Amino acid sequence: MRNLFSLDLVLLSPRDGEWYVCTAAGAPKARGISRALPFMAVSKAPSEALPALAKSLATKTVGAASRWMTQVGAFSDGTHPADTPISVAFVAVYPNGTVQDDEGWIRAESAVLPSRQKAVLKATLGMLKHAVEHEPIAFHSLPSTFTLRELQQVYELLLERPLHKASFRRSLQAAQLVEPTKAWRAEGRGRPAQLYKFAPRRRRGSVRGVRFEIAR
Amino acid sequence: MRNLFSLDLVLLSPRDGEWYVCTAAGAPKARGISRALPFMAVSKAPSEALPALAKSLATKTVGAASRWMTQVGAFSDGTHPADTPISVAFVAVYPNGTVQDDEGWIRAESAVLPSRQKAVLKATLGMLKHAVEHEPIAFHSLPSTFTLRELQQVYELLLERPLHKASFRRSLQAAQLVEPTKAWRAEGRGRPAQLYKFAPRRRRGSVRGVRFEIAR
DNA sequence: TCAATAGTGTCTGTTAGACATTATGGA
DNA sequence: TCCATAATGTCTAACAGACACTATTGA
Incomplete structure (x- = not known):
């Protein structure tokens, strides 16, 4: 069945004065990109609302629930491992200390990602800059x-x-x-x-x- | 063919100290709701990027291009005339004077819309409150x-x-x-x-x- | 004792908000 | 003349930024 859209997560945690972002294996090996933001391909109308889906995916991925999450937006440009026409992205933060020497968490600054997810990450960091004033x-x-x-x-x-x-x-x-x-x-x-x-x-x-x- | 998603527009223009929002006929008659935000049902991967699609739909709907537009987000809750699992919403503003005595433009405050679009409108107005500081x-x-x-x-x-x-x-x-x-x-x-x-x-x-x- | 970091007091320039005043038109 | 609105000047309290200073620990 063809996928309707993907739900992507930007899971961030600070470490050593930098953002680290959670990635998962499984991206296409093409062009040397082997990791991607965690995502879920949705092939039928979801029974849960988007925030609930994103929350459960985040909990499953990190092993703990995030205390803050919000939607970043829908993205249609670029390549995506799920090959869906659009991707809906959510961002969540995890407390300093979540990042251990786990290769899943990589420096956001130098993250190599599929092009659509790269745009998602950039948009997320730009969004946080404004949202920080209004949300904790x-x-x-x-x-x-x-x-x-x-x-x-x-x-x-x-x-x-x-x-x-x-x-x-x-x-x-x-x-x-x-x-x-x-x-x-x-x-x-x-x-x-x-x-x-x-x-x-x-x-x-x-x-x-x-x-x-x-x-x- | 089943629709992938809908692209919805919140087209706003000020008049008499209130927001007016552009609506189109064609919503289901159920529950007395006869008008809806302009939308486009997308049934296959679009050849254009979302902003370009939204821009052309806005131009076609109003008869003039908007000078500012941005994405609001993706919405999955509630009912929608296109009956798609998600709707991606964009907001654009039109200059004071755009609203004539056209029944297509109605007061945003008292707009009766399908429930998903009502949430879209509310989220849009909340978003503008923050965005006004950074965008003209x-x-x-x-x-x-x-x-x-x-x-x-x-x-x-x-x-x-x-x-x-x-x-x-x-x-x-x-x-x-x-x-x-x-x-x-x-x-x-x-x-x-x-x-x-x-x-x-x-x-x-x-x-x-x-x-x-x-x-x- | 020195280095390093935490935490605070003081001064100054900027600015938001209140208020008052002047300017300029129509009724 | 009176009223309504535009536009501006003055005063004050709040606050951001700079700087200096004290406090408290480890080396």
């Missing part, structure tokens, strides 16, 4: 407790630009999104860092004026 | 010249909240996105308003710190 992506990219330095590094990964330490912490405090725990963590030389947990109290009340960052 | 949607929702009051009203429609007049104009001036023309337009009683045109000079250089507007 960074917090779900970390374990339940984390240092503020780790949090800032994830934000810098998401936004693809450096952030100012003091300003970052002030804004974070004003937003009342995290709470300190009583635990501290020493790494290497310097002063130990306090561990925080994600505990949003309220949405930032002051909705500020328009920003005009219009791409031309 | 508002300018493409107006004719080539417009008053700053019209521009602010479109932004208020997009953002779904009122804006402060003086701050809006200051930010607009700082962003160097518009240029005044020599024309003025008098409407009703008060002082005539100067007409402006969209003429972006530069991207706003100062990329400011993180905003934490995290939805919980």
